[in-house]
Amino acid sequence: MSDDRTRAVERVKDEVCALHAELLRWGLVAWTSGNVSARVVGADGADDLMVIKPSGLAYNELTPQSMVVCDLDGKVLEGDLSPSSDTAAHAYVYRHRPDVGGVVHTHSPYATAWATAGEAIPCAITAMGDEFGDDIPVGPFALIGDDSIGQGIVATLDGHRSPAVLMRQHGVFTIGKDAKAAVKAAVMCEDVARTVHLARQLGQVERLQQHYVDRLYDRYQNVYGQDGAAAAATPATTSEGESA
Numbered sequence: 702m703s704d705d706r707t708r709a710v711e712r713v714k715d716e717v718c719a720l721h722a723e724l725l726r727w728g729l730v731a732w733t734s735g736n737v738s739a740r741v742v743g744a745d746g747a748d749d750l751m752v753i754k755p756s757g758l759a760y761n762e763l764t765p766q767s768m769v770v771c772d773l774d775g776k777v778l779e780g781d782l783s784p785s786s787d788t789a790a791h792a793y794v795y796r797h798r799p800d801v802g803g804v805v806h807t808h809s810p811y812a813t814a815w816a817t818a819g820e821a822i823p824c825a826i827t828a829m830g831d832e833f834g835d836d837i838p839v840g841p842f843a844l845i846g847d848d849s850i851g852q853g854i855v856a857t858l859d860g861h862r863s864p865a866v867l868m869r870q871h872g873v874f875t876i877g878k879d880a881k882a883a884v885k886a887a888v889m890c891e892d893v894a895r896t897v898h899l900a901r902q903l904g905q906v907e908r909l910q911q912h913y914v915d916r917l918y919d920r921y922q923n924v925y926g927q928d929g930a931a932a933a934a935t936p937a938t939t940s941e942g943e944s945a
């Protein structure tokens with residue numbers, strides 16, 4: 702590996718390790734469940750790689766050194782530990798979605814309750830229009846062990862605005878342009894899953910009219926936050942889309 706390549710891999714290992722703390726912080730995971738991965742873009746014709754959590758390690762034991770580096774077939778290239786048992790699903794997504802730089806998987810309770818009921822979360826609140834631009838869809842039931850989970854994720858999200866899919870009777874997978882965006886989608890997915898569930902206890906929930914959803918999504922994705930026109934004039938501004 703070239704020095705640049707090694708540095709890029711080390712950077713991604715740091716980032717992926719740190720993002721796992723966010724899953725804990727936002728209450729999305731129990732025990733060792735859940736995982737984050739990120740793509741390492743191959744420069745100068747080198748193949749892309751992925752960095753993913755090791756299998757079965759407690760969250761407080763994770764270090765950048767314990768992260769596992771795999772090729773996009775899920776074969777381990779670097780790391781002393783076995784990669785997450787969800788590695789094949791992550792790898793399938795990276796192989797079939799070149800636009801995806803990060804993948805997250807959790808069994809966060811409210812979103813997984815919707816997945817267990819096999820029901821899409823209706824786009825009933827403005828925050829959903831912003832982040833998901835649609836209902837959060839349900840993907841097929843699939844077992845770990847081959848490409849079926851990955852196929853279900855890719856097929857369900859193909860042409861869909863939502864970066865999150867509720868895999869039936871399993872849990873949530875989210876995608877993003879990078880790992881941080883995928884973590885944000887996982888946090889927001891659980892948040893709206895809880896809110897829409899609570900609203901249902903109070904009465905009927907109506908989906909937003911499609912033209913409102915379209916307007917919310919367009920504004921949030923193109924104008925909102927520090928990434929829009931104002932940021933262009935002040936390039937030093939940080940871009941954290943989530944603050945008001």
Ligand SMILES: [Zn+2]
Pocket residue numbers: 806807808871872
């Ligand atoms: Zn799972």
